[in-house]
Amino acid sequence: MRYRSTRGTGATLDFEQVTLTGLAPDGGLYVPEAWPQLSRAEIAALAGLSYVETAVRVMRPFVGGALSDDELRTLCTQAYGRFAHKAVTPLVQLDERHWLLELFHGPTLAFKDVALQLLGLLFERFLSDRDTHLTVIGATSGDTGSAAIDALAGRAKVDIFMLHPLGRVSDVQRRQMTTVKAPNVHNIAIEGTFDDAQALVKAMFADQGFAGRFTLSAVNSINWARLMAQIVYYFYAAVRLGAPERPVAFSVPTGNFGDVFAGYAAAKMGLPIAKLIVATNVNDIVARALSAGDYSAGEVTATAAPSMDIQVSSNFERLLFDLDAEAVPAQMAAFARDRAMQLTDVQRGGAGALFAGVRVDADEMALAMRWACEGSGQVIDPHTAIGLAAARATELPAEIPVVTLATAHPGKFRDAVERATGVRPALPSRVGSLFEREERYDVLPAELGAVTTYISERATPGA
């Protein structure tokens, strides 16, 4: 399997290379050259398999020759052995047709763990054969940072520098990052917003003088291996609800379009998916693009679902490329210039067949939380509630089960959950003595020079 850039230029990469890289040199994102196919018989044969075995069968065509099946199985066993639920991503029934797929049983309580626990092991495995030291730089509004730090803490040949906006992440999120004591973990609180932190990271990748001295890598969802790991749970859930005989719909709380793009990949591989519901909060660029073809960014509005407070949805480019590749370079140039562009008719038609974009406001979100709580005793987090509200608002034939991806543990967003339901969820014991442990982070101004100096003094030059 080879991977090419969505901007259509430059060399193709193999799985190992694509895992260790971030953005393509032409500014595009890497995608597989072709979608591997699982036949109906192969999908039917997934029924009853463990999560790890499902993962091996779904991911091995993407991994190609980079790992043997046994090596891949060993890494998956290690990654998913850290989950607090034996089923890794269990399904929970809400009523006759609505289900939750709980993706938050990993160490840091959000679905980001599903991909990042594996990515950390893939980094270590691929770096062990190389004379390379990786410097991972990322910006986080909370969940990616804690999941990436947990996955990379203490691993050989990799340092992680994680920028978060000072005072703008929740206490639980900050402590999950700053109480990790491994010497290869560096937390930086930026005096600014998440957008400022994100802009600093992009500027560092583009700064030749700085980037040239280190082997920089990314852990946000522009990394292909992350999306690959997320395809697995679509198969795992669908076969338990009757696929391939019975098609299933999914509702996905969406920010950067990574998670729902993994669902699209599952459909392209042959999984019968009746609908992919793209649930957004009031930051609804993707819902607008899917319903009206208008991909234009506004200002970010802060909501109770902060991991979805995004205006530029990076992975949407992967979908546009898959539907109408030729149009993408000009569309992305237009977006960079005007922060707005239009989908082509081919892209709109192709997306319309599978996706439904639904925007959910704060009242609808709170209503969905109460509905789940009163109807089935399920306490859900604000992101999941947006997915569930969108699922319930979408018309589908009665025989289609609808699975809402539960992307975060309610304990991670206790205040918002308590406001909506009156129930204050507990933090699971696996996060340990989060509030007793000492925190460690440095505060820096939102200035490129200050951050590059800080990192240069602490990172290992790449070979």
Ligand SMILES: *Cc1c(COP(=O)(O)O)cnc(C)c1O
């Ligand atoms: C990251 C995140 C999302 C959004 O996922 P994307 O892949 O960026 O669309 C939704 N919910 C939670 C809890 C998250 O952490």
